[in-house]
Amino acid sequence: MSVRSNNPIGPLDYTRRTWMRLVLLGTFIFLYAPTVTLVAFSFNDSRRNIVWRGFTFKYYEKAWNNSSLVEAFANSLTIAFLSTLISVILGTMTAILLWRFRFPGKAGYEGAMSLPIVIPEICMGVAMLAFFSRIGWPSGLPWPLNLGAITIAHISFSFPFVTVVVRARLASFNRELEEAAKDLGAGEWQAFKDILIPHMRPGLIAGALLAFTLSLDDFVITFFTSGPDTITFPIKIYSMIRFSVTPEVNAASAVLIAITLVMTTFALWFQSRSGGQSGGRAHG
Amino acid sequence: MDYWRKSPKVFWSFGIPPTIWLFAFFLAPLFLVWGLSFGEKQGIVEVAITGTLENYSRAVQPLYLQIFLKSFWYAGLTTFFCLVISFPVALAITFAPERWKPILLLLVILPFWTNLLIRTYALIAVLRTNGYLNDLLELIWLSADSGLRILGLGDWDLFGERFNRFELLYNNFAVVYGLVYVHLPFMVLPLYAALDRMDRSYIEASLDLGAGQWRTFRSVIVPLAFPGIISGVIITFIPALGSYLTPDLLGGTDSQMIANVIERQFKSANDWPFGAALSFLLMYLTFFALAVRALLTRHNGKGLT
Numbered sequence: 001m002s003v004r005s006n007n008p009i010g011p012l013d014y015t016r017r018t019w020m021r022l023v024l025l026g027t028f029i030f031l032y033a034p035t036v037t038l039v040a041f042s043f044n045d046s047r048r049n050i051v052w053r054g055f056t057f058k059y060y061e062k063a064w065n066n067s068s069l070v071e072a073f074a075n076s077l078t079i080a081f082l083s084t085l086i087s088v089i090l091g092t093m094t095a096i097l098l099w100r101f102r103f104p105g106k107a108g109y110e111g112a113m114s115l116p117i118v119i120p121e122i123c124m125g126v127a128m129l130a131f132f133s134r135i136g137w138p139s140g141l142p143w144p145l146n147l148g149a150i151t152i153a154h155i156s157f158s159f160p161f162v163t164v165v166v167r168a169r170l171a172s173f174n175r176e177l178e179e180a181a182k183d184l185g186a187g188e189w190q191a192f193k194d195i196l197i198p199h200m201r202p203g204l205i206a207g208a209l210l211a212f213t214l215s216l217d218d219f220v221i222t223f224f225t226s227g228p229d230t231i232t233f234p235i236k237i238y239s240m241i242r243f244s245v246t247p248e249v250n251a252a253s254a255v256l257i258a259i260t261l262v263m264t265t266f267a268l269w270f271q272s273r274s275g276g277q278s279g280g281r282a283h284g
Numbered sequence: 285m286d287y288w289r290k291s292p293k294v295f296w297s298f299g300i301p302p303t304i305w306l307f308a309f310f311l312a313p314l315f316l317v318w319g320l321s322f323g324e325k326q327g328i329v330e331v332a333i334t335g336t337l338e339n340y341s342r343a344v345q346p347l348y349l350q351i352f353l354k355s356f357w358y359a360g361l362t363t364f365f366c367l368v369i370s371f372p373v374a375l376a377i378t379f380a381p382e383r384w385k386p387i388l389l390l391l392v393i394l395p396f397w398t399n400l401l402i403r404t405y406a407l408i409a410v411l412r413t414n415g416y417l418n419d420l421l422e423l424i425w426l427s428a429d430s431g432l433r434i435l436g437l438g439d440w441d442l443f444g445e446r447f448n449r450f451e452l453l454y455n456n457f458a459v460v461y462g463l464v465y466v467h468l469p470f471m472v473l474p475l476y477a478a479l480d481r482m483d484r485s486y487i488e489a490s491l492d493l494g495a496g497q498w499r500t501f502r503s504v505i506v507p508l509a510f511p512g513i514i515s516g517v518i519i520t521f522i523p524a525l526g527s528y529l530t531p532d533l534l535g536g537t538d539s540q541m542i543a544n545v546i547e548r549q550f551k552s553a554n555d556w557p558f559g560a561a562l563s564f565l566l567m568y569l570t571f572f573a574l575a576v577r578a579l580l581t582r583h584n585g586k587g588l589t
Contacts, residue, residue, distance in 0.1 A: 011491045012484060014379040023372040024388075030369075031395045031468065034406035037416060041409075094302040101295055103288040113302075116310055120526030120570060122543040123317070123563045124310075126550045130320060130560070131313035156310045159302065188294055217399045220528050224550070234401050241405050241533065253402040264397040268390065 035257060042250035059251040069252060072236035078144050079232065080215040083154035087211040088204060090155070091162025096196075098163070099170040116157045117164075125224035128153045132225060139227055146230050153225045154215040161214060162207035165271065169203025202270045209267035213260055321560035331556055339561035348545065348562070355541040358456075358531075359524035362463040366471040366520050367513070369464070374475035375505075378482075389476070396469040404533050407462050411452040411534070418449045458534040459541075463524050470523065471516040478512020479505075511581040518577040522570050542566050 009016045015024075042060070046053040063069055094113060098106070116124065132149045140146070173196070181191040197204075219234040226235055233256060240249045288295040321340070323333040342348065377388045395403065410416050425447040452458060486508060490500040506513070528543035535541075542562060549559025 011497070012379060012487060015376045015381070015384075020372055020376045023369075024376045027369060027373050027468070028391060030465065031391075033416075034410045034465070035395070035398060035403060038402070038406040038409060090302040090305055093298045097295070097298045097302070100286060100298075101288045102285050103295070109303075112306060112311065115314075118522070118570065118574060119314075120523070120543065120566055122526055122528050122546050123314075123567050126546060126559060126563050127313035127317045129550055130316050130556065131309075134316055152309050155305070159305070188291070213397060217397075219399075219401045234399060237405070238401055241401075241408070249405065253399075253405060256399055256402060260397055260399060261394065264394060265390075268393070272386075 038250050039254045039257060042247055042254045044247065046247075059247040060255075062248050063251045063255070066248065068231070069233075069236055069240075072231045072233045075147060075231065076216055076233035079147050079151050079154060080212050082144075082147075082151045083158055083215040084208050084211040086151075086155045087158040087162050088208045091159040091207055091211070092166050092200065092204065094159070094163040095166035095170060099167055113160050113163060116160045121220040124153075124157060125221045128156075128221060129224040140229070146227075150222055150225045150230060150232065153221050154218060157218075157221060158211040158214050162211055165207040165210060166200060166203045169200055169206075173199050206267050206270040209263050209270070213263045213267070216256070216263075217260065317560045318564060320557050321564050323557040323560075325555060325557060328554070339558045340565070342558060343561050343565055351540060351545055352542060352565075355525055358460055358463060358541060359521050359527075361460050362467055362524045363471075363517050363520045365460070365464045366468050367517065370468060370471040370475050370516065374472050374479050377472075377476050378479040392469050392472045392476075400466060400529055403466065404462060404529055407458075407465060407534065408453060411458055411461070413449050413451060413453070415452070417452060421450070422447045453534060454536040454539075456535070456539050458536075459531050459539045462530040462534045463527060466527075466530060467520045467524050470520045474512045474515040474519060475509065476512075478509045478515070482508045514577055514580045518573050522573050525569065525573075526566055 014020050043055050043057070044052055045056040045058070098110060098113075103109075128149070137149050141148070177199075178191050178195050181195050182188075186194065217234065219238065222232050222235060223238070226232060231239075233252075237249060237252060237256075240246070240252075319333050320331055322335050322337070323331040324336055324338065326332050343352075373392070377385060377392070380388055408415070412418075452461075482505070486504050487500055490504045491497070495503065525541075526543050527541055528547060531539050531541045531544055532547075535544075543566070546559050546562045546566070549555045549562065553559075
């Protein structure tokens with residue numbers, strides 16, 4: 001190691017130049033300092049956030065005992081599970097369709113399928129609001145049916161992302177395997193079930209984790225589709241933030257950050273194993 | 285790839301469910317809003333679609349045009365700052381040792397996946413008047429002041445009598461700061477993708493032939509990374525232009541962007557046709573930006589190969 005670092009800095013060793021390292025460090029501080037302090041101060045034993053008064057879990061306890069917060073969390077998880085399930089099915093179907101077939105109007109079809117990824121969230125949000133009120137979507141249904149509108153909206157923006165991830169995985173599939181299976185007497189369905197699905201698995205898992213995170217995180221579109229009795233976790237946190245900045249909100253946020261971190265790490269790991277390029281998220 | 289007629293049963297069974305979903309729960313709502321944008325309000329909830337262009341002509345009145353221009357200005361500033369910060373970052377990641385690359389990339393991507401609302405909320409704690417940034421500045425002020433006192437200059441109050449906390453939140457500064465904070469990964473990733481694909485021997489050749497680092501950067505690295513720069517600029521600009529949450533939570537009364545006006549039309553102001561028109565104008569701007577990107581990157585790709 002010491003031999004390497006004693007080498008003079010070559011003309012292309014940009015990363016070894018001090019000012020470059022400072023820019024890198026500065027950027028990561030800029031990106032991480034706010035969330036890291038937020039998580040750190042959720043363990044701080046003081047109402048005012050500024051001074052460190054010792055370690056405590058009491059704000060987590062307080063958040064846990066806040067029944068409307070827990071209910072919002074349960075709603076969010078339910079929506080995310082349902083949305084993920086359907087998004088993976090629809091997204092995979094689209095991926096296979098676009099990967100396997102040529103058909104007239106394919107470019108237009110692909111464009112329409114990527115619309116939910118590219119249009120501004122606010123436009124999709126108001127479209128969903130107008131749509132559900134226009135068709136007279138029933139309100140006041142028993143749980144979990146009352147979450148239907150939000151779940152439908154989440155599926156609409158999630159499944160094209162699943163398509164991108166699964167399609168990237170399919171690009172590495174060797175179609176001769178499928179042909180061999182068919183030559184050996186497998187039907188369409190059997191070849192699909194025993195050859196294609198196992199190959200797609202890492203992409204399916206990555207896509208599912210992606211859809212779950214997207215649904216759990218969404219604020220803007222949910223903001224327009226939720227009613228007074230269908231509060232999700234981000235909506236609840238939003239109304240708490242509007243009210244005041246409290247360590248309890250920090251604790252609730254820290255929980256959500258932890259969940260997202262775990263999910264994202266898994267998703268990226270599966271995706272790197274599946275060899276696909278990241279789809280990227282085009283609206284923020 | 286097969287032509288669809290080769291196995292139509294498979295084609296239809298995979299094609300129909302997602303297509304129905306897309307039409308019923310995405311395109312139909314968009315089409316409805318498009319229709320509403322040509323409508324007139326009649327009563328509290330009733331909207332009659334009369335084909336009027338009234339809503340669009342209202343949208344280009346000075347009051348709203350100003351908000352469009354301001355949103356453009358904020359999104360443009362955001363894109364500019366993101367580009368300036370991201371270029372060295374992307375370059376540093378490209379030339380980092382192989383084993384560090386995935387870690388550095390992960391560090392760029394992770395904030396991207398953290399909840400937008402929570403990140404914005406975290407910024408409030410940093411920027412508010414008794415927040416961490418002001419604490420830090422006060423600490424620097426205090427140590428500078430006591431340094432002066434040690435030097436015997438304390439009575440002169442060179443930095444002012446006491447530290448005045450800055451108003452960093454609920455103004456336009458906070459909105460642009462927040463937008464840069466949120467959109468930085470959008471810029472780093474495409475830049476990195478372009479720089480990583482670049483053939484390094486061009487840079488070596490340029491340096492060998494006597495061009496300095498700055499000249500090489502200007503005449504070799506930037507032109508080679510041009511498609512990535514265009515992608516990054518557009519991919520950052522589009523979501524920044526349509527931002528709702530950042531101006532809503534960090535901005536003051538005069539920091540409204542288009543999305544906030546749209547939200548108001550659909551909620552408190554209850555003027556759906558006008559909100560629909562604004563929302564479609566925002567969408568057309570998005571499509572226009574995407575078309576510009578497609579045009580510029582395609583043209584450049586042809587020039588290189």
